[in-house]
Amino acid sequence: MATGSNKEEGLEKPLVEQGGGQSIGVPAEGEVEGNAETPLGNPGVKHWQATYISRDGLQDRGNIFFAAVEMTRMPMIVTDPRQPDDPIVFANGAFFDLTGYTDEEVMGRNCRFLQGQQTDRRTVEEVRKALSEERAVAVDILNYKKDGTPFWNALFIGPIFDEHGKLLYFFASQMDITERRTTQESSLQAQKMEAIGQLTAGMAHDFNNLLQVINGNLEVALISLDKPDLARQQLERAQRAAMRAGKLTQQLLTFARKQRLEPKAININNLVFDFSEMLVRTLDSKVELRLDLRPGLPVCMLDPTHLEMALLNVLINARDAMPKGGEVTVATAIVRGEDRLKRHGLPHGTYVSLCVIDKGTGMTPEVLRRATEPFFTTKGPGTGLGLAMVHGFVQQSHGRLEIESKPGEGTKVTMIFPIADNAIGHGDADVDGERETSGTEAGADADKTCVLVVEDNDDVRELAEQVLEMEGYAVHSAASGEQAMELLRRDTRVDLLFTDVIMPGGMNGLDLVKQARELRPALPVLVTTGYMDELPQGGRSGGLTILAKPYRQDDLLERVNKALAPNG
Numbered sequence: 158m159a160t161g162s163n164k165e166e167g168l169e170k171p172l173v174e175q176g177g178g179q180s181i182g183v184p185a186e187g188e189v190e191g192n193a194e195t196p197l198g199n200p201g202v203k204h205w206q207a208t209y210i211s212r213d214g215l216q217d218r219g220n221i222f223f224a225a226v227e228m229t230r231m232p233m234i235v236t237d238p239r240q241p242d243d244p245i246v247f248a249n250g251a252f253f254d255l256t257g258y259t260d261e262e263v264m265g266r267n268c269r270f271l272q273g274q275q276t277d278r279r280t281v282e283e284v285r286k287a288l289s290e291e292r293a294v295a296v297d298i299l300n301y302k303k304d305g306t307p308f309w310n311a312l313f314i315g316p317i318f319d320e321h322g323k324l325l326y327f328f329a330s331q332m333d334i335t336e337r338r339t340t341q342e343s344s345l346q347a348q349k350m351e352a353i354g355q356l357t358a359g360m361a362h363d364f365n366n367l368l369q370v371i372n373g374n375l376e377v378a379l380i381s382l383d384k385p386d387l388a389r390q391q392l393e394r395a396q397r398a399a400m401r402a403g404k405l406t407q408q409l410l411t412f413a414r415k416q417r418l419e420p421k422a423i424n425i426n427n428l429v430f431d432f433s434e435m436l437v438r439t440l441d442s443k444v445e446l447r448l449d450l451r452p453g454l455p456v457c458m459l460d461p462t463h464l465e466m467a468l469l470n471v472l473i474n475a476r477d478a479m480p481k482g483g484e485v486t487v488a489t490a491i492v493r494g495e496d497r498l499k500r501h502g503l504p505h506g507t508y509v510s511l512c513v514i515d516k517g518t519g520m521t522p523e524v525l526r527r528a529t530e531p532f533f534t535t536k537g538p539g540t541g542l543g544l545a546m547v548h549g550f551v552q553q554s555h556g557r558l559e560i561e562s563k564p565g566e567g568t569k570v571t572m573i574f575p576i577a578d579n580a581i582g583h584g585d586a587d588v589d590g591e592r593e594t595s596g597t598e599a600g601a602d603a604d605k606t607c608v609l610v611v612e613d614n615d616d617v618r619e620l621a622e623q624v625l626e627m628e629g630y631a632v633h634s635a636a637s638g639e640q641a642m643e644l645l646r647r648d649t650r651v652d653l654l655f656t657d658v659i660m661p662g663g664m665n666g667l668d669l670v671k672q673a674r675e676l677r678p679a680l681p682v683l684v685t686t687g688y689m690d691e692l693p694q695g696g697r698s699g700g701l702t703i704l705a706k707p708y709r710q711d712d713l714l715e716r717v718n719k720a721l722a723p724n725g
Contacts, residue, residue, distance in 0.1 A: 207293055208317045213325055215247055232256075232331040234268065235317075238288070238324055242267045246326070255333060257303035268329070271310075273301035284314070291316045291324055297334065309338045370398035403707040406687070419705075420458040420554070422577050425489055425511055426450045432465050436472055436487070443482025444475075450489045455576040457509055459554055467547040471513045471570045474544065478517025478568060486514040492573055501557060501573060508556075511572045520562040528560055547572070605631035606721060609649075611641045611656035611669060621655070624710050625717070638664030638672075645676055653721055658686035670701070681720045 215235065217223070226233060232252035236243045244265045253259060256271065272281065276299050287294035293315040300310045311334045317326040374395035381388040429450060437446050468487070475485045492501065492508040501508075520528065529548040544560075551558040551572050562568040608630050612618035615636070622632045633649060635641040637660060645651060654673055658666035670682050687706035704716045 205315065207315050208328070209320055209322070210317060210325070213319060234263075234329050234331075236268065236327045236329070238327060243288075243327070252331065255302070255308075255331060256300075262303070271300040273299070273305075273307065275299055275307065276301075284312075288314065288327065291318075297338070307335075308333050309335045364402065367398045367402040371395045371402075374398070399707060400709070419460050419462075421461060422456045423459055423461050423464075424454055424456050425459075425464070425509055425574075426452075426454045428461055428464060429468070429487055429489065429511070432468065433487075435465075436469065439469060439472060440476050440485065444479055445482075445484045447484055447486045448488075449486055451491060454489055454491065454509055455507065455578070457574045458577045459574060460550075463550045463554075467550050467572065468511070468513070470544065470547050474570075475513055475515035475517060475568065478515055478519070483516050486512070488512045488514065501559065503557060503573065507576045507578070508573050509576060511574070512569060514567065514569045516567040519564040519566050519568055520560075521564055525560060525562050528562075529558065544570075604650075605629060606652045607631040607633060607650045608653045608655055608717065609641060609644060609651045610634045611636075611638065611654070611660075611666065613637060613657065613660045617657075621713065624713055628714055630717075638666065638669035641669055642672055642676075645673055651677075651680065653681045653683060653717060655683045655685070655717065658684055683716055683720045 226249050229249070230251050232255045233249045234245050234252055235247040237246045240246075244267055245263055246265075248260070248263050253263070256263075269281075280296050280298050284294055284296060284298070293313070295311075295313045298310050298312055299307055301307050311332040312329060313331075314327055314329045316324055317328055319325055374391040378388040378391040378395070381391065429448065433446065433448065440446055472485065472487075479485075488511075490510045490512070492498070492503070492510050493506075498505065498508075529544045547570075548558050551574075554574055556572060556574040559571040559573070560568065561571075608625050610618055610621050610625070610632055611634070612621065613636055618634055618636065622634055625632050631650075633644055633651065635644060638656070641654070641656070642664075654670070656666040656669055660666060664672075666684055666686070670684065673680055673682070683702050683704060685704040685706055685708065702716060702720050704712065
């Protein structure tokens with residue numbers, strides 16, 4: 158979406174006068190196209206985004222301009238914001254052709270009747286905000302025809318004022334761009350499939366090595382059961398390889414923005430200092446690491462593991478850009494003040510910047526433009542996911558990534574993050590309510606706490622059962638949501654529901670959680686998944702505690718204890 162100038166800003170522009178002053182226009186100058194489709198094939202400059210007219214009224218329809226409006230194949234309407242609910246007071250024939258409505262069904266109604274179930278509420282709010290500010294606005298919005306058929310509408314709305322600046326009408330033009338959107342989505346899907354092919358070629362070697370380590374060590378452990386120390390050693394090696402494979406998967410999901418971060422209040426200076434030993438080992442012996450950390454840095458809500466990963470990726474790029482050696486500086490600073498925020502394009506607030514500065518070969522403008530593009534690399538063999546994952550992490554953390562580079566002069570990569578006070582929506586919500594306890598159970602302190610494990614994969618379910626039983630929990634298990642609900646309906650004692658999210662059949666883990674809470678509102682819930690995109694947007698606010706797969710035994714037990722705690 159993009160909006161035009163407000164009334165005062167528009168009057169500061171060179172205005173276009175028509176008909177001896179009968180109408181005056183504010184030129185668009187490319188302001189109101191943004192990401193919306195334009196029927197012009199280029200940013201609109203000369204068309205008007207707002208109009209001032211000398212004669213009010215819609216009755217003068219005996220001229221060439223009214224005929225042109227009725228003859229055009231572009232749907233157009235006019236609304237009157239002076240009347241309650243800003244009703245439609247004019248629509249041309251093309252509008253009726255597009256929507257399937259008749260004149261009687263349209264006149265006097267607010268145009269929200271074109272909205273439907275899948276219309277994006279945020280887009281609607283953006284349009285309402287622009288209209289309340291008497292600005293022009295251009296958006297692509299999903300609307301619905303009279304017969305219920307959805308269509309993508311390239312919508313443009315502009316205000317019409319009288320000669321004294323009083324708002325009289327809003328003018329709106331529409332264009333059905335459904336076919337164009339479908340073509341774009343098909344093209345994106347094709348690019349995605351091509352990217353998956355490139356990804357498979359780049360990552361297969363690493364995964365195969367990890368699988369070899371896991372399978373080989375498990376084989377040795379199986380034939381070494383009579384030698385417990387040797388078997389234990391092989392199992393530990395297999396476990397380390399499995400966790401490395403899990404981290405690789407998390408990297409890829411972070412790139413795809415489908416990996417849930419686990420933000421904590423951290424001081425970036427402390428993280429950099431503690432991580433500096435690893436950074437020094439990563440750099441070539443010819444490359445010197447210099448730290449320039451601003452004292453008194455505010456804390457930020459960030460996932461420390463992903464921040465370390467992002468910093469490491471940027472440092473590796475800096476090292477590779479200096480094959481003959483040199484100096485890399487890691488610096489931190491506080492970003493605040495209107496001028497600095499405007500320079501970085503940041504909303505009002507206080508931010509912390511983390512910079513990596515090298516004096517290497519630098520990047521050409523073409524390479525710089527594609528630097529964060531997935532799978533783009535100038536290093537020969539490699540996946541090209543480094544900066545793409547950094548970009549994905551920074552965006553997920555509500556931050557901003559900036560890259561400055563010139564050939565022969567070096568590169569500066571800056572990650573900017575909001576401080577904890579103005580960061581938004583972090584952390585998993587605690588489960589509301591107290592644990593359900595019957596009168597009999599209240600007096601039975603010796604009874605074991607019971608966990609209901611719901612998982613369709615037999616191996617994963619049995620492993621969870623074993624871990625929980627070894628810790629002293631009683632365990633019920635179910636291979637599906639339906640089986641779990643049968644147990645809950647039989648009044649079986651369950652102190653915690655631990656369920657996978659993705660399960661085949663009619664009921665997934667989220668459906669199970671909803672039905673279980675309807676039956677037992679106070680039941681604590683812990684969900685696990687390896688594919689975070691399946692979790693709802695409001696998962697935190699819905700009281701879900703999440704355990705990401707793959708998880709270690711200690712992670713499972715820690716989350717179970719937390720979920721079972723009185724205030725868990």
